[in-house]
Amino acid sequence: GDMQIDIVSVFPDYFEVLNVGLFGKAIERGLLDVHTHDLRSWTHDVHHSVDDTPVGGGAGMVMKPEVWAECLDDLLGFEPPSITAASNETQHSNASAPISNNTTDEPAATSENALPKPVLIFPNPSAPLFTQRDATELSHASHLLFGCGRYEGYDARIPCYYRAQGVDVREYSIGDYVLNGGEVAVSVMLEAITRLIPGFMGNPDSIAEESYTGSNALLEHYQYTKPAIWRGMGVPEVLTSGDHGKVDRFRRDEAIAHTDQVRPDLIRQMDCKALDKADRKT
């Protein structure tokens, strides 16, 4: 596919939902190559435990770095650092069988010779907000690898470690609220990213003029369809005039007024140059 997507979760079945709608069609057409992985398959204990109590005390459990690292080393094509240490050889011989067997005669994989520049993404409510700008940037990636957190989250050394290995590691929040796990957040990010991939949407124009898009970053104007009068309510007359210049002007005025009312923070962030002289003073 054009974009490889790996998702690690303790609930990989959750992602069955990706087979629905435009995303499912993109998988069928080979535009997206999606693989889900059960984090527990990288555990070695009978309980398949992926979490432990927080260092420093407190409620809940934190995802263990060892399990995540075995999983991510595998998926990134990295050698676990201790594989070369003689004292650990027997301990690790089963752990990373496919990868270590295939690469014994080769130098340890690095971000240069492993899978082409994967971006490793962890959803995290304490991270910077994921925006349309990030979605646009990531829609150009060839390989995305998502790690879904659960419980009280994951050990903070996991992203640090892979960043230090030269991996492009991102942590994103999808909004100011707390979910049970990263699965929903990954679905949200994936949908925002993949619909921007050329060929994903039937009509590419439909993504060119949406909210948060382009230099404007305004919210979209109101939308109407037929009938022109419904339950006694008409549509703005200018929209039926057939005058495209007037329609554009009206929609832009509406977008500015609407954004100012609902999200004044977006107007404040706007580049002044993105406003033209004809824009209504609000």
Ligand code: SAM
């Ligand atoms: N203890 C964490 C805190 O207070 O910030 C909350 C952890 S949350 C219950 C468990 C996992 O859900 C997180 O590790 C993350 O992967 C995911 N998650 C929850 N809310 C999220 C959000 N708003 N954005 C992105 N991921 C989120």
